[in-house]
Amino acid sequence: MIKNPSIQFLGAAREVGRSGFLIDAGDKLLLDYGVKFGQNNQIVEPLRPKTNLDAIILSHAHLDHSGNIPKLFTDSNSLTYLTPPTLELSNLLWEDSLKIAGHNGVHAGFSRDELHRIHRYSFPVGYKRKLHITQDATLEFLDAGHILGSAMPKLTFGKNKTLLYTGDFNPMETRLHNGADLKAGKIDSLIIESTYGNRNHPPRKELEKVFAEGVQDIIDRDGWALIPCFAIGRGQEVIDILRSYNVEGDIFYDGMGQKAAHIMLNHPDYLRDSKHLKKSLKSAFFVRSIRDRKKALKKPCIIVSSAGMMQGGPILFYTRKLRLDSNSKMFFTGYQADGTIGKKLLDTKKFVEEKTQLDVGFEVEKYDFSAHAQKDGMLKAIDKWNPEKIFLVHGDEEIMFFFKDCIKEMGFKNVEMPKQGQTMKLF
Ligand SMILES: [Zn+2]
Ligand SMILES: [Zn+2]
Structure with missing residues (x-):
């Protein structure tokens, strides 16, 4: 190891999205x-690393963490470490x-060539295995509890x-996942997400119950329950919840x-609980054609469909068709970013597609399901890890300032809020 290892923040610096740390x-x-x-779904990239890479380490498949990796393969190849499910899910999103x-x-x-090359240079590795990835660095993935295959990479130099990077993590158990594995041993430096550094989530079990009852009410009054969902995790979780509550x-x-x-x-x-999930998913009708889609509109039912923020996907088709049905209701189940069709619908009850703006007759409500740690969970985790140095990433600036104060109140002195492009001492 060189004398003063450094870290450069290529993205996710005082913002959510485009994570990248060199x-x-x-x-x-x-x-x-x-x-x-x-705006308008335009892709914003992190800074480009101005060096050859010895390794890429991917925490999980979400595009705000994985989406720009294929571009790195247009002019070079790097060994890429990730869990087996992350490789498959990332590939699904890259293809999309x-x-x-x-x-x-x-x-x-990038093209399919780059995706093939990533596959060739990928090194899938499970949780809790220590791997020498360079002469000087050892990697271990810990379960992050966020989505399938999500990991918190721990690096020992x-x-x-030691450095722990949380990626996106969730210490709390959900239907699909055990909470994050916080047993990380001694941690010198910590890079931690701060998405919800200013608040806690409603208790999951109560939220699930209210949600399931809400869906049942709509079916009982002969309406459609429209549920826009993220493709990875939330959709499957929602189906599992509805079946668990016998909706x-x-x-x-x-x-x-x-x-x-x-x-x-x-x-x-x-x-x-894969068995339970399998049973729940088996009870759902997988829509494979336009004909199936029309079938869903024949009689009131529950429609679970991507995209989660309504920026595309079949949910738009159902919304157009059921727009004026006052017995129906749309149940948002995840974060709605500013400027998205979902956010506009939630705030104004207007369905805005390109230049058209249409009134909506159905009810709209948001349920605060989250796959991210809440404020108290993160503070508890920090207390347990007890790092010397903390870097806050993946959060809105205002929230970060608040979160930083909370951490400092616990007695941690060395808390950084790096700006994009900034290089800092790692330890
Ligand atoms: Zn994520
Ligand atoms: Zn993220």
Whole structure:
């Protein structure tokens, strides 16, 4: 290890999205390399690493962590470490990015060639295995509890200097996942997300119950329950919740989540209760054609479909068709970013597509399901890890300032809020 290893923040610095952190400990290691979606779904990239990479380490499949990796392979190849489910899920999302770019008549910045090359240079590794990735650095993945295969990479440099990167993590148990594995041993430096550094979530079990009852009410009054969901995790979780609470009504499952569901069931070891999930998913009708889609509109039912923020996907088709049905209701189940169709619908009850703006007759409500740690959970984790130095990333600036104060009140002195492009001492 060189004398003063450093870290450069290429993205996710005082913002959510485009995570990318370049570590120089002699060897050059890149932690995550994602994209951010700006106005009109435009892709915003992190800074480019100005060096050859010895390794890429990917925490999980979400595009804000994985989305820009294929571009790194246009002019070089790097060994990429990730869990087996992360490889499959990332590939699903990368393929989808290519499809969307093609559909919009733009170039994605990479092609299938790059995806093939990533596969060749990928090194899938499970949780809790220590791996020498360079002469000087050891990598271990700990379960992050966020989505299928999500990991918190722990790096040990030289004999005993340690860095833990949380990626996106959730210490709390959900239907699909055990909480994050916080038993990380001695941690010198910590890079921690701060998405919800200013607040706690409603208790999960109560929220699930209220949600299931709400869906049942809509079916009972002969309406459609429209549930826009993220393709990875939330859709499958929602179906599992509805079946656990014995909600009566057919469930139609549409969009990319179906493929993610198959990947999930292929990795039962990465799920909390794969048997239960399998049973729940089996009870849902997987929509495969326009005909199936029309079938869903014949009689009131539950429709679970991507995209979660309504930026595309079959949910738009159902919304157009059921727009004026006052017996129906849309249940948002995740974060709605500013400028998205979902956010506009939630705030104004207007369905805005390109230049058209239509009134909506159905009810709209948001349920605060989250796959991220809440404030108290993060503070508890920090207390347990007891790091010397803390870097806050992946959060809105205002929230970070608040979160930083909370951490300092606990007695931690060395808390940084790096800016984009800034390089700091790692230890
Ligand atoms: Zn994530
Ligand atoms: Zn993220």
